[in-house]
Amino acid sequence: MNRENRARLLTAVLAVLLPLIMVLSIVTGAVPVGLDSFVALLKSWFGIHVPDAQSHAQAWLVVEVIRMPRTVLGVLVGSTLAICGGAMQGLFRNPLADPSIIGVSSGAALGAGVGIVLTGLLPVALVSTLQVYTVPFLAFLGGFGATLAVYKIGTTANGSSVATMLLAGIAIGALSGAGMGTLNYIADDTMLRNLTFWQMGSLGGATWEQLTVIIPVLVVIQAALMSQAKGLNALLLGESEARHLGHNIQKLKVRLIVLTALGIGVSVSVSGMIGFVGLVVPHLVRMTIGPDHRFLLPASALLGASLLLLADVIARVVVSPAELPIGIVTALLGAPFFMSLLLKQRSRIG
Amino acid sequence: MKTGNNISLDVNGVSVRRSGRLLLDNVSFTARPGEVVALLGPNGAGKSTLFKVVTDEMPADGGDVIFNGKPVNDWDLGERALMLGILPQSSSLNFPFAVGEVVLLGRSPCSTGREENAAIVHKALEKVDALHLKERNYTTLSGGEKQRVHLARVLTQIWTEPQSSSSSLGPRLLLLDEPTSALDPAHQHQTLRIAREFARHNVAVVVILHDLNLASQYSDRLVMLCNGQVRAEGTPHDVLKPALLKELLDIDVCIIPHPVNGYPLVVAA
Numbered sequence: 001m002n003r004e005n006r007a008r009l010l011t012a013v014l015a016v017l018l019p020l021i022m023v024l025s026i027v028t029g030a031v032p033v034g035l036d037s038f039v040a041l042l043k044s045w046f047g048i049h050v051p052d053a054q055s056h057a058q059a060w061l062v063v064e065v066i067r068m069p070r071t072v073l074g075v076l077v078g079s080t081l082a083i084c085g086g087a088m089q090g091l092f093r094n095p096l097a098d099p100s101i102i103g104v105s106s107g108a109a110l111g112a113g114v115g116i117v118l119t120g121l122l123p124v125a126l127v128s129t130l131q132v133y134t135v136p137f138l139a140f141l142g143g144f145g146a147t148l149a150v151y152k153i154g155t156t157a158n159g160s161s162v163a164t165m166l167l168a169g170i171a172i173g174a175l176s177g178a179g180m181g182t183l184n185y186i187a188d189d190t191m192l193r194n195l196t197f198w199q200m201g202s203l204g205g206a207t208w209e210q211l212t213v214i215i216p217v218l219v220v221i222q223a224a225l226m227s228q229a230k231g232l233n234a235l236l237l238g239e240s241e242a243r244h245l246g247h248n249i250q251k252l253k254v255r256l257i258v259l260t261a262l263g264i265g266v267s268v269s270v271s272g273m274i275g276f277v278g279l280v281v282p283h284l285v286r287m288t289i290g291p292d293h294r295f296l297l298p299a300s301a302l303l304g305a306s307l308l309l310l311a312d313v314i315a316r317v318v319v320s321p322a323e324l325p326i327g328i329v330t331a332l333l334g335a336p337f338f339m340s341l342l343l344k345q346r347s348r349i350g
Numbered sequence: 351m352k353t354g355n356n357i358s359l360d361v362n363g364v365s366v367r368r369s370g371r372l373l374l375d376n377v378s379f380t381a382r383p384g385e386v387v388a389l390l391g392p393n394g395a396g397k398s399t400l401f402k403v404v405t406d407e408m409p410a411d412g413g414d415v416i417f418n419g420k421p422v423n424d425w426d427l428g429e430r431a432l433m434l435g436i437l438p439q440s441s442s443l444n445f446p447f448a449v450g451e452v453v454l455l456g457r458s459p460c461s462t463g464r465e466e467n468a469a470i471v472h473k474a475l476e477k478v479d480a481l482h483l484k485e486r487n488y489t490t491l492s493g494g495e496k497q498r499v500h501l502a503r504v505l506t507q508i509w510t511e512p513q514s515s516s517s518s519l520g521p522r523l524l525l526l527d528e529p530t531s532a533l534d535p536a537h538q539h540q541t542l543r544i545a546r547e548f549a550r551h552n553v554a555v556v557v558i559l560h561d562l563n564l565a566s567q568y569s570d571r572l573v574m575l576c577n578g579q580v581r582a583e584g585t586p587h588d589v590l591k592p593a594l595l596k597e598l599l600d601i602d603v604c605i606i607p608h609p610v611n612g613y614p615l616v617v618a619a
Contacts, residue, residue: 003448093442230458237455238442240407245507246431246459291445 007295010288014302018075018309025071025309026063030321033059033067069206074312075305076211076218077203077271082304083297084263085278086285087225088147090232090293091256092155094165095283096341099264100275102154102165103172104146108261108268109198110176111142113183115269116198120191136214140265146172147261151253201272201327203312214270221263222301228256229293236291274327276334277304283341358383358523358554363413364403366396366578373399375578376413381554383521386545388565389558390589391575392599397558398439400575401527404556405436418520431459432512433519435504437526441496443488449499450475450484456506461513470509474502477544479537493532501529501541508553524548526557530564542568562616566590567608574598590614 027033037059040050050056081099088097088104099105115135149172154165180199187195197205231252234242243249267274281304282296289295308326311333315324359381366374374396381387389397402408404415406423415422418433435456443452450471457467475481478498483491491499508522526545530538538561545555546568559565565572566586574582574589576598582589595603595616602619 003451093444095445233455234458236443236445236447237452238438240405240436240438241441243407243427244405244431244434244436245455246428248427286446290451291447292451 003290003292004295007289007292007299010285011295011299011302014299014306018302018306021306021309022071022075025074025313026067028313029062029067029316030323031059031062033062038063066206069208069211070203070312071309072211072215073206073271074203074309076214077267077274078277078305078308079301080218080222080263080267080304081274081277081308082281082300083222083225084260084267085304086282086293086297086300087228087232087256088260088278089282090235090291091253091260092151092165093236093238095286096279096338097165098276098279098338099143099260100273101279101338102146102150102169103176104143104150104261104264105268105273105275106173106176106180107146108139108143108265109273110179110183111138111140111265112136112198112269112272113180113195114138114142116194117183117187117191120188120194136266136269139269140262142176143265143268144258144261146176147257151257197325198268198272199327200325201274201330202323202325203271203308204323205270210270214266217266218263221259221266224255225259225263226297228252228259229297232256232293233291272325272327274308274330276330276338277308279341280334280337281307283337357418358521359404359556360416361400361404361413362416364400364410364415365412366399366403366408367411373578374403374410377575377578377580378413379573379580379583381523381556383552383554384549385570386542386549386555386557386568387571387573388569389556389573389575390560390562390565395575396578397575398527399578401525401558405434405525417523428459429512429519431507433508433522435508435522435524437501437504437524437529439527439531441500445489447488448484449480449486449488449491452488452499453503453506456503459507460510462510467506470506471502474506474509475499477505478502479540494534494537497529497532498537498541501526501544505544505548508548511552522548522553524553524555526555528558528560530559530561538564562590562595566613566616567611586614590616592619 023038027035027038037056040053040056041060041063044050044053085098088099089095112135115138119134150165150168153168180195184192184195231242231247234245234247235252239249282300285296285299285303289299311329312326315326315329318324361377361379364374364377365372377400379387389400391397399408403410404422417425453471453474454467457470472481475484478501480495480498480502483495483499488496488499504524508524511522512519524545529541533541542564545557549555557569569586571584572586572589573580581598582594590605592603592605595601603616604619605614605616607613608615
């Protein structure tokens with residue numbers, strides 16, 4: 001089977017898998033929700049009469065108010081992180097580039113943190129409305145600044161050196177860490193809880209109001225990134241080669257940096273720092289179907305959504321009825337994976 | 351404005367100055383459709399700088415590069431890609447594309463259909479003797495194999511005359527920067543035979559070479575660069591003279607005619 005057909009098959013399999021995992025995510029958690037309750041809810045949505053509606057009332061409330069928004073958020077954030085990771089690896093021409101490793105996520109988190117503390121100093125009535133817009137915007141600015149800095153420091157005409165890129169990431173991570181530490185120091189108790197949540201990541205805060213704001217934004221960002229697939233493919237050959245193939249490299253790079261920073265900034269602002277999704281997912285996909293971004297980005301989106309939902313299910317189940325921050329789960333899964341990649345690349349890093 | 355064969359590349363008095371040093375000093379040469387022009391010269395002569403100016407990767411401080419009637423940097427990038435194939439010395443590609451996919455990227459500026467593109471990729475790989483590598487992972491190839499794969503990619507890019515509705519495009523130009531540096535002798539000759547073949551199909555070819563005998567055998571004209579200046583230009587017979595080579599390349603040589611074809615052969619004295 002040639003690679004294009006394999007890519008289509010993989011995409012189809014992932015597209016079937018995702019709804020199943022979404023159902024799993026909806027029925028799992030501290031409050032038991034039976035599959036029968038969920039099916040009954042679906043029926044009632046389609047106007048089919050459900051005779052024992054009363055007995056499902058509590059389960060339906062949990063599903064509609066908590067589990068569904070959480071699951072939808074997981075799909076959005078997982079797919080966005082994976083697409084942004086894939087696009088970033090193309091931009092840096094380096095398969096180890098990942099928003100959480102090269103400091104983009106921590107830059108975005110710092111932006112979000114500044115937003116929380118700044119808006120926290122305002123009168124209570126203003127806080128929640130302002131936070132909805134200010135925090136994602138500042139998270140974008142933080143992520144954008146970090147991406148730009150790592151790109152400028154770590155990339156030459158011959159691509160990016162893994163070592164320089166990782167070192168630049170460490171430096172930016174340290175700077176953001178210092179900023180976060182300062183914010184922790186000056187924050188009051190409420191802000192502190194908010195900040196901790198941002199640093200460890202969680203899908204727990206999902207609400208429909210929030211989703212109506214971010215769904216269109218993230219869908220547009222994902223579509224825009226996927227439309228850069230041809231440019232990304234050419235870019236893998238090298239910047240001059242991509243130019244010789246007719247691409248305006250300067251514009252392409254600016255577009256990619258802005259879009260990935262936006263995607264990561266918005267994701268971080270609603271779910272905190274969730275690491276390694278952008279590294280692990282495109283890598284797994286590339287191993288199966290190769291680096292062609294026309295197939296890599298959509299397949300990564302599907303797999304990223306599925307994996308993040310699974311991680312969230314794990315985070316909810318292992319210490320139930322409490323839950324682990326999801327960032328801990330993805331780091332526990334992702335860090336060993338990253339180490340194995342480093343070992344494989346060791347000779348090239350030098 | 352640009353009809354007939356009499357247009358492709360005109361480099362007019364190009365100078366490049368970097369941090370006080372004159373890298374190129376008033377360099378002029380031309381390449382017309384149907385001819386192979388070899389750029390020769392010692393290391394540091396300015397060949398790569400000239401290549402970068404011609405391919406619009408580096409601005410010139412003086413002079414201009416006219417490609418098919420327009421300054422090379424005035425062309426629309428997409429249009430230019432249909433006429434200008436450029437093979438750099440080496441590539442930084444390190445993602446696991448299949449070889450066939452790498453070559454297919456060369457077709458991305460062209461608006462031809464899938465089947466035609468696949469056929470062109472097949473023919474180009476055959477031409478560079480790399481068809482057997484088509485399904486292989488690019489990153490596992492040897493240096494010489496990679497060089498041939500990229501040659502195939504650049505060939506597919508300008509495989510056919512550009513079809514443009516506006517018909518404002520001109521003849522094709524193929525620029526090769528040391529295309530034989532990683533190749534064994536058989537493939538070195540094969541690469542230059544391909545250059546000749548493209549020239550026969552109305553393509554202008556400019557190739558940077560170090561091997562004087564390859565240049566002598568396959569090019570119509572030689573341009574000898576030294577210290578950023580064109581020091582000699584003409585047919586292999588005109589340029590390959592012992593005194594000149596001693597002066598520019600610091601080698602003692604004898605020039606003898608090739609026993610079969612008569613082109614000048616350079617052998618160490």
